[in-house]
Amino acid sequence: MAQEILVKIDGEVERPVGLTFDDLANIAAEYQIIDVSQYDPQRTGDAVTLAGLLELVQVRTAAEHLGLHAAADNFHASIPLGPVRDRAFLIYRIAGEPLTPEKGGPLRFYIPDHAACHTDQIDECANVKFVDHIELTVERGYDNRPQDEEAHEALHRDQQSS
Ligand SMILES: Nc1nc2c(c(=O)[nH]1)N[C@H]1C(S)=C(S)[C@@H](COP(=O)(O)O)O[C@H]1N2
Ligand SMILES: [Mo]
Numbered sequence: 393m394a395q396e397i398l399v400k401i402d403g404e405v406e407r408p409v410g411l412t413f414d415d416l417a418n419i420a421a422e423y424q425i426i427d428v429s430q431y432d433p434q435r436t437g438d439a440v441t442l443a444g445l446l447e448l449v450q451v452r453t454a455a456e457h458l459g460l461h462a463a464a465d466n467f468h469a470s471i472p473l474g475p476v477r478d479r480a481f482l483i484y485r486i487a488g489e490p491l492t493p494e495k496g497g498p499l500r501f502y503i504p505d506h507a508a509c510h511t512d513q514i515d516e517c518a519n520v521k522f523v524d525h526i527e528l529t530v531e532r533g534y535d536n537r538p539q540d541e542e543a544h545e546a547l548h549r550d551q552q553s554s
Contacts (some may be wrong), residue, residue, distance in 0.1 A: 398490070398498035399482075403459070403528035406450035407439065408503050416484045419444050431504045436497070437486035439502070451480055451528055459527035459534065460501050460520040470533035476503050476514060482510045482523065496521030509544055510537070517544070 397410035409415075424445025425506040428435045428501030442458075458473045483492055500521050507515040517537045527533060538544035 399483070399524055399526060401445060401449045401462050401526045401528075404452040404455035404530060405446075405528055406452065407448070409449055413490045413522035416440055419448065423447070428481065428483055428502065431481075432502070435483065435502065437483045437491060439481035439483040439485075442476060442480040442482065445482070445526065446477065449528075454530050455528035457529045457532050459525075459529055460523050460526065461525035462520055462522035463521075463524050466536070467520060467522070468536050469520050470529070471513050471518050472533040479504055479510070479545070493522060497526070499523040510539070510541075523532075 395412035395414055397412055398416070400408070400410045402408035419440050423441045425441060426432075427437040428439050429435055456473055457470050458469045458476065459468065461468050480501065480503045483496070483502060484498065486492075486495055491500060500519070501523050502519050503514060506519060509516045538547050
């Protein structure tokens with residue numbers, strides 16, 4: 393089966409990569425989370441840790457922000473890297489299969505213990521679905537998360553997957 397690139401990781405890294413499903417599955421066991429429901433009972437599937445991906449691309453010390461890009465619905469977040477670097481993960485597999493768009497695939501970013509929507513830069517809204525590009529930057533990058541309650545509610549009304 394042809395292995396398409398699911399996610400690109402670039403920016404302030406020594407080794408930019410494009411990863412397929414097999415590449416993700418082959419990341420060392422110490423960076424794999426089998427069954428994310430241990431962190432959130434409402435979530436299912438398996439993940440790789442953000443730390444594992446950063447190790448793979450050899451993130452530069454200058455990188456201070458994490459950009460999460462979803463081309464599928466043009467949703468983007470840029471959050472401080474420090475607080476999430478050792479706890480966030482990216483769900484990529486459910487029941488041995490790639491995450492479908494209905495489940496937020498190809499990759500779904502998840503921060504355990506995120507703040508409530510728009511109370512902090514690292515909030516629930518930063519749990520970006522359909523992630524296909526991860527970008528490390530020095531300065532804060534492009535972010536189009538809803539800014540106020542009205543925009544936020546409109547977005548949630550339109551959302552199908554959860
Ligand atoms: N690609 C993408 N990711 C997204 C969103 C979106 O509209 N598009 N909404 C965000 C917001 S505002 C919230 S609160 C959470 C909601 O996650 P849920 O659908 O699992 O409840 O997803 C976030 N991730
Ligand atoms: Mo949100």
